[in-house]
Amino acid sequence: MDVLAAWSIDSFARSLSSLSDHTVAAYASDVRGFATWAARAGIEQPGAVKRTNLRRYLAFLTTREYARRSVARKAAALRRYFKWLVRAGHLDVDPTVGLQARGGDGRLPRVLERRDLEELLEGALPEDEPDWRRRRDDAVLEVLYGSGLRVSELCGLSADSLDLEEGAVVVWGKGAKQRRVPLSAPAVAALRSWLGIRHEVLATDAEPAALVTVLFGNERGKALTPRDVRRIIDRRSPSPTHPHALRHSFATHLLDGGADLRAVQDLLGHSSVSTTQRYTHVSRERLRAAYGDAHPRA
Secondary structure, X not given: OOOOHHHOHHHHHHHOOOOOHHHHHHHHHHHHHHHHHHHHOOOOOHHHOOHHHHHHHHHHHHHOOOOHHHHHHHHHHHHHHXXXXXXXXXXXXXXXXXXXXXXXXXXXXXXOOHHHHHHHHHOXXXXXXXXXXXXXXXXHHHHHHHHOOOXXXXXXXXXXXEEOOOOEEEEEOHHHOEEEEEOOHHHHHHHHHHHOOHHHHOOOOOOHHHHOOEOOEOOOOOEOOHHHHHHHHHHHOOOOOOOHHHHHHHHHHHHHOOOOHHHHHHHHOOOOHHHHOHHHXXXXXXXXXXXXXXXOOO
8 A cells, every 4th residue: 555645745746836847856755755754653644744743753854964954945845735735625724834944054055167057058958949948048047147146136127227238237136226237248148139039028018018128038928037037047957056056156256266355245236245255255165175176285
């Protein structure tokens, strides 16, 4: 007898249509892991799960030396799963209400190496990749890495914010603060290519007031969303990559190259230099690793 049959995990996974395939697979795996553990404890169906069971499971994961970030993700998967059960009418009460797991350790996402960036920005694409999507994705990725924008800032860009002749873009950051950021030469080229067909993608006849100045659109002819950006990176990246890794790589590569900390602060739109200083620690670790790998007396 399949101990997981009563948990409807495949149906739960199908309900996650708005998430990337990678995230769906991870959530389904997390729920299966809990269901298997619960079965060993004599809990054969989700209706028998109590909040104390969930807390014991998270404590069990901690004793198995799972990283805090991993435990937090598994807790998030379980919260989403039990909310789906209630929404679908399979449960009356959600046992995950109030369930908390300590989050990650505050580490920055990894810095992309040159080969990863080349694959992400210039890698071969499927033969059936639509031309409009290739142009849009090229521009999105070049701007994210070349200018260090937050994903929310990129999604909020308008065509009017671009100055391609000067190679710059005006960005509205946190706290409604405006800054002017340089665009790289590859970003300018990719944007020119995208702008040539942008009007064919955005359904400006449906919502002219909302979309007439939007820079990037999605498959539905609407303004690009952070979730759309995640899908772009999932398609293009050779390994799982968080969208903010491009921003972190932008900052770290500038500091590795000798850029002034205050200048990087302005480019990133940080209100405090202490926020930018986190990247100096990343650069120091990279330099230390390079020294250890290359110096004969290290």
